[in-house]
Amino acid sequence: RKEVEQDPGPFNVPEGATVAFNCTYSNSASQSFFWYRQDCRKEPKLLMSVYSSGNEDGRFTAQLNRASQYISLLIRDSKLSDSATYLCVLEYGNKLVFGAGTILRVKS
Amino acid sequence: GAGVSQSPSNKVTEKGKDVELRCDPISGHTALYWYRQSLGQGLEFLIYFQGNSAPDKSGLPSDRFSAERTGGSVSTLTIQRTQQEDSAVYLCASSLVGTNEKLFFGSGTQLSVL
Numbered sequence: 001r002k003e004v005e006q007d008p009g010p011f012n013v014p015e016g017a018t019v020a021f022n023c024t025y026s027n028s029a030s031q032s033f034f035w036y037r038q039d040c041r042k043e044p045k046l047l048m049s050v051y052s053s054g055n056e057d058g059r060f061t062a063q064l065n066r067a068s069q070y071i072s073l074l075i076r077d078s079k080l081s082d083s084a085t086y087l088c089v090l091e092y093g094n095k096l097v098f099g100a101g102t103i104l105r106v107k108s
Numbered sequence: 109g110a111g112v113s114q115s116p117s118n119k120v121t122e123k124g125k126d127v128e129l130r131c132d133p134i135s136g137h138t139a140l141y142w143y144r145q146s147l148g149q150g151l152e153f154l155i156y157f158q159g160n161s162a163p164d165k166s167g168l169p170s171d172r173f174s175a176e177r178t179g180g181s182v183s184t185l186t187i188q189r190t191q192q193e194d195s196a197v198y199l200c201a202s203s204l205v206g207t208n209e210k211l212f213f214g215s216g217t218q219l220s221v222l
Contacts, residue, residue: 044199046210087151091208096153097153098153100149101150
């Protein structure tokens with residue numbers, strides 16, 4: 001089983017839509033969780049950390065379910081500029097393990 | 109510097125040649141990571157440095173791969189006797205202390221082995 005699993009998508013949504021991605025992980029010892037965003041042919045950039053109580057940053061909401069070992073990202077009121085690959089990331093020992101990513105395409 | 113700098117941005121080499129990839133992390137960042145990303149794939153962890161030491165080399169794919177970091181700053185990833193399957197984007201990232209913090213990535217080195 002992969003350490004981090006994501007639905008590769010693509011998710012094709014119209015502007016203004018709400019979209020959610022899930023990510024499951026296998027290592028229950030992981031302590032830190034993140035969502036990164038990667039634009040085509042660019043390097044990944046941190047979108048937001050994921051806290052146990054759930055957290056929100058503008059249109060983005062992240063949640064962590066330790067019991068079921070998954071994290072989620074909700075994007076409200078999608079914009080064209082949200083089109084990217086969203087990477088689920090967790091800390092495991094001395095490294096950050098990246099999922100393969102979920103592709104989001106927002107269309108007008 | 110303002111961000112993580114990697115060089116070269118592109119490298120084309122022939123199978124069997126050695127290549128050296130360089131990473132200049134953000135000044136003051138003690139943690140440095142190397143990842144690689146093949147086309148359409150996720151990031152594959154290669155190695156992690158804390159200062160000049162590498163507590164985790166578990167991701168290096170074979171003994172053809174090695175990395176060093178000197179002066180707690182610049183790091184070099186060396187691939188000996190390159191193979192076609194080594195073709196990928198090699199990404200370097202740094203953070204202030206460790207893995208529970210934001211990673212800042214360089215723009216990567218696109219390696220193509222012919």
